[in-house]
Amino acid sequence: MAKTRYAPDRGLTTRMTLTMFLLGLVFVAFVIALIYLLGAFGVGSGAIAFFAIALGLGLTVGSFFYSDKIALSAARAVEVGPQDGPMAAKVHGIVDRLCALADMPKPRVAIARSPMPNAFATGRNAKKAVLCVTTSLMDGRLDDRELEGVIAHEMSHVAHKDVAVMTIASFLGIIAGLLVRFAFYGQLFGGGGRSNNDNNGGGAIVLLAMLAVGIVVYAVSFLLIRLLSRYRELAADRAGALLTGQPSALASALTKVSGEIARIPQKDLRAAEPLNAFYFAPALSGKAGASLATLFSTHPSLERRLQQLSEISEQLAK
Amino acid sequence: MGFLDTLLGRTKPVPPKLDDLFAVPTAAITLQAAMGLVPTGTGSVCFRAAEGRAFSDIEKDVRELLSMGSEAPQVEVTNDSYGFTWLVCRHSADDVGALVTDLHAVNSSLVDGGFGPQLLCTLVSFRNESGRRLGIVYLYKRGTFYPFAPLGDERRDNALELQVRGAVGADLKIEADLSRWFPVWGAPGL
Numbered sequence: 001m002a003k004t005r006y007a008p009d010r011g012l013t014t015r016m017t018l019t020m021f022l023l024g025l026v027f028v029a030f031v032i033a034l035i036y037l038l039g040a041f042g043v044g045s046g047a048i049a050f051f052a053i054a055l056g057l058g059l060t061v062g063s064f065f066y067s068d069k070i071a072l073s074a075a076r077a078v079e080v081g082p083q084d085g086p087m088a089a090k091v092h093g094i095v096d097r098l099c100a101l102a103d104m105p106k107p108r109v110a111i112a113r114s115p116m117p118n119a120f121a122t123g124r125n126a127k128k129a130v131l132c133v134t135t136s137l138m139d140g141r142l143d144d145r146e147l148e149g150v151i152a153h154e155m156s157h158v159a160h161k162d163v164a165v166m167t168i169a170s171f172l173g174i175i176a177g178l179l180v181r182f183a184f185y186g187q188l189f190g191g192g193g194r195s196n197n198d199n200n201g202g203g204a205i206v207l208l209a210m211l212a213v214g215i216v217v218y219a220v221s222f223l224l225i226r227l228l229s230r231y232r233e234l235a236a237d238r239a240g241a242l243l244t245g246q247p248s249a250l251a252s253a254l255t256k257v258s259g260e261i262a263r264i265p266q267k268d269l270r271a272a273e274p275l276n277a278f279y280f281a282p283a284l285s286g287k288a289g290a291s292l293a294t295l296f297s298t299h300p301s302l303e304r305r306l307q308q309l310s311e312i313s314e315q316l317a318k
Numbered sequence: 319m320g321f322l323d324t325l326l327g328r329t330k331p332v333p334p335k336l337d338d339l340f341a342v343p344t345a346a347i348t349l350q351a352a353m354g355l356v357p358t359g360t361g362s363v364c365f366r367a368a369e370g371r372a373f374s375d376i377e378k379d380v381r382e383l384l385s386m387g388s389e390a391p392q393v394e395v396t397n398d399s400y401g402f403t404w405l406v407c408r409h410s411a412d413d414v415g416a417l418v419t420d421l422h423a424v425n426s427s428l429v430d431g432g433f434g435p436q437l438l439c440t441l442v443s444f445r446n447e448s449g450r451r452l453g454i455v456y457l458y459k460r461g462t463f464y465p466f467a468p469l470g471d472e473r474r475d476n477a478l479e480l481q482v483r484g485a486v487g488a489d490l491k492i493e494a495d496l497s498r499w500f501p502v503w504g505a506p507g508l
Binding site: 012013016017020082089093094096097099100101102103105106144145148156159160161162165231232235236239242243244245246247248249313316317318 | 324325326327328329331332366367368369370371372373399400401402433435436438439457459460472495497498500501503
């Protein structure tokens with residue numbers, strides 16, 4: 001066997017494993033806390049927890065199965081075939097070649113009309129995957145190699161099933177968030193009155209405790225999910241750069257796209273923020289302080305991504 | 319890709335399968351007998367050049383290796399609009415065996431240098447009396463072949479392609495998934 005130049009990044013793998021382990025740990029702790037609360041104070045408020053979990057499950061399953069349609073319609077993207085104009089032909093040509101290079105099934109291709117140069121991939125598995133680029137990504141700002149780098153990054157997201165992984169990871173946060181909301185409204189409207197009907201009168205306390213547990217779990221899982229998202233981005237950068245063998249082209253695309261995004265007016269940016277988790281480069285409006293923004297961001301900093309790409313470049317040149 | 323690789327976001331670059339390429343000379347005989355498609359003696363290897371010194375050194379070695387051969391085949395290097403590099407080898411039309419050996423030499427040099435995953439496809443071209451062109455494309459990562467018949471103007475002759483599939487199905491491992499028969503417009507040597 002010839003030597004390989006494509007060694008996996010063990011540090012990244014370890015950090016990602018640890019993050020997912022912690023997320024699982026928080027989930028277990030959350031379930032235990034809920035069972036304990038309901039057991040200790042009677043199941044009078046069990047309905048709230050039940051509704052939160054049922055609704056959370058429904059939302060997660062929904063976004064799992066309809067992620068492609070939701071994301072495409074949110075971005076107002078239109079699916080295109082290879083014959084639909086020169087722009088579509090070009091994207092299809094690049095995707096065809098990258099698929100053959102990576103031995104993966106071809107995702108569908110969509111184009112969104114947007115002033116923001118960006119791209120995203122969605123769909124729960126390789127068969128359902130859709131790769132979407134914006135019109136301004138294609139208007140000549142990026143040269144062909146940079147465009148290929150961006151598309152290779154998105155195809156790595158598809159190969160890594162990042163939509164499925166992130167949806168499942170978000171499940172915990174969704175439930176905790178719903179529980180907080182339900183417990184809060186229960187406290188406001190029904191807590192006092194209903195507690196009189198309970199034998200131990202613990203309804204209000206249970207709601208308060210649930211509120212507290214929910215807030216803590218939500219906060220912790222939020223940070224962990226964002227951390228996981230940043231690691232997935234780094235993994236996609238890495239896989240994309242190794243696929244094309246051109247880490248520097250991806251790096252220069254990142255620099256250009258990030259620079260362009262920062263220059264776009266605020267209003268467009270805020271409109272696009274909910275989709276961030278799937279985008280190639282984040283459209284943050286840059287309000288929070290630097291350290292806090294890093295902690296909450298779905299994407300690693302530009303410096304971190306460029307650093308990894310230059311390491312890969314060195315590795316390839318050896 | 320395994321479950322663990324998915325979970326950890328690791329993609330293993332796919333190593334190429336090389337040996338099936340040697341089935342081409344047999345298929346060439348079949349194509350000539352059954353459909354009147356004659357090899358033109360031209361074949362090419364398409365790969366994605368990686369950046370950096372290591373790859374360009376290997377690329378240079380490959381070119382020297384091919385042009386040093388006893389029969390001195392003509393080797394030509396072109397870059398297509400997608401940034402892929404095509405090494406085109408020309409032989410006499412009746413010697414498909416030697417052509418395939420040359421193409422294989424390119425492949426093994428890249429694999430030995432550690433750049434096997436950069437190989438995209440190889441193409442052996444055919445032509446019939448009325449000038450219809452056909453390429454037999456070999457996908458390295460799948461180890462399968464498919465026919466590609468361009469008509470010009472970015473259209474392809476699907477009828478001819480399916481006919482070829484039927485003719486050489488016994489000689490070559492034909493790619494079963496039609497969505498992977500991607501067009502190689504403007505492939506040099508076709």
